Amino acid sequence: MSIEAAVLPTQYEPPGTADFWIPLIGDGAWAFTRASLLALVSVGLIWWWLHATTKKKALVPSMGQMGTEAVYGFVRNGIAKDLIGSKEFLKFVPLLFSLFVFILVNNLFGVVPPFQNPTMGRIGFPIALTLVVFVVYHWVGIKKHGFVGYWKSLVPAGLPKAMVPAIFFLELITDMFTRPVTLALRLFGNMFAGHIMMILFITGGWYMLNSGGILPIFGGVTWIMTFVMTLFELLVEVLQAYVFTLLAALYIGGAVADEH
Amino acid sequence: MTGNIAILGYGLSAIGPGIGVGLIFAAYINGVARQPEARGMLQPIAFLGMAIAEALAIFGIALAFVFKS
């Protein structure tokens, strides 16, 4: 598709799901996409940043170290310690911290030039992260309570006998289906929808600016609104990274808890 | 008028969670206003509640795409 067609469209074409399909090398199921490239870039960035800011291990931190420590302390004490309990939270901190940082950076790619494409807007990535969380919280639960004990621990103790199968069934659906699906779809949905909104505002504004009559005025207003939307997107991106990590910690905490 | 009826379904599914999330944060704001020191304790609960209420809207958007074609 040429630039000219987009700059001077005869008819406005609203953004769709196809805008997220940007193969760089190859095509089809094994194409190397833009989102994959961004994920690789994010790994490099995170690695470099974490390494550079914690290299000195200064007791009086520099700005960068202070930032890393703030994020780490937030995940460690604000999420992991609160939701898993101070007894065994420490071994899950690397997982939660990695999740938070990885999601945060990839989400921020959605608004930060020159990336401007949320990696998590492609559902493969949220599903990958959710798979990790899913496997981890079932694994630690089974390891802690034993295979039978873990499934037993899904049903709260002291329930009337007649209700046990129904509750067990509900809990099983929650554990095996609702939790992972919502976890992945929440992150994906927020990033996807937010980004589509931004494309809509920008392309719509561009279309109106290039139209005749009074439409360019609306186009200008739309582009100002885009700025506001960008700030809102920033908020949502940080919030979703937080929520994903929070829920992962909650599921793990529930699996290792003594009383379910 | 052209379009997809599945989007209407998503619109409907977003009503309930919208109200729910609003209620949750209203309660959260109330709680923090009354007892500012309880913020740290209420925050995870509020976001947790939001996440659970939001799940319905997420199902909505997912199913809208599933039944689109």
Place this chain on the structure above:
Amino acid sequence: MHALTFPAAGDGSGWGSLPPIIPHPLELIFGLVTFAVIYWVVKQKIMPRLEEIYAERAAAIEGGINKAEEAQAQAQAALQEYQAQLTEARAEASRIREDAKAQGAQIIAEMKQQAASEATRITDTAHKQIEAERQQALVSLRNDVGRISTDLASRIVGESLHDETRQRGIVDRFLAELESGDVVREKVGAVEGEDS
């Protein structure tokens, strides 16, 4: 600005027109691999460092707090000790005062008693002395009176009555008679005759 370049939906690849909730296999694998790398880095390198910093800082802060607490405890102990000493000193002072009072009273009583006994003793001694002097005076008087009387009598009768034994007997007898009040005039001759 990819937002301005739409690849048209369904341009042959197929993936662009699929619903977006179908995961792309390579992206899924990429997600797993990239996350694994991040996790490995965090777990192996970053977290030990951050925990070390965290522990160090906690130790530094805790050390400061401990030090302050220690100093406070010391001050508290010193204050308590000082107060204990003060109380003790006060108690001792009052005890000493009481002791002194009691001792003073005792001394006064002793003194009184001593003075009384001294007075008694002096009086007694005086009495005894007076008695002794009286006896002495009596004895010497008796001797003198005897001697004078005999002298007088010998002068009168002209005869020496200086013979010791005789004299004493006469004088004693006389004095005894004098004391008993039945003095009888006796004949010197009879006495002399009887003696000789």
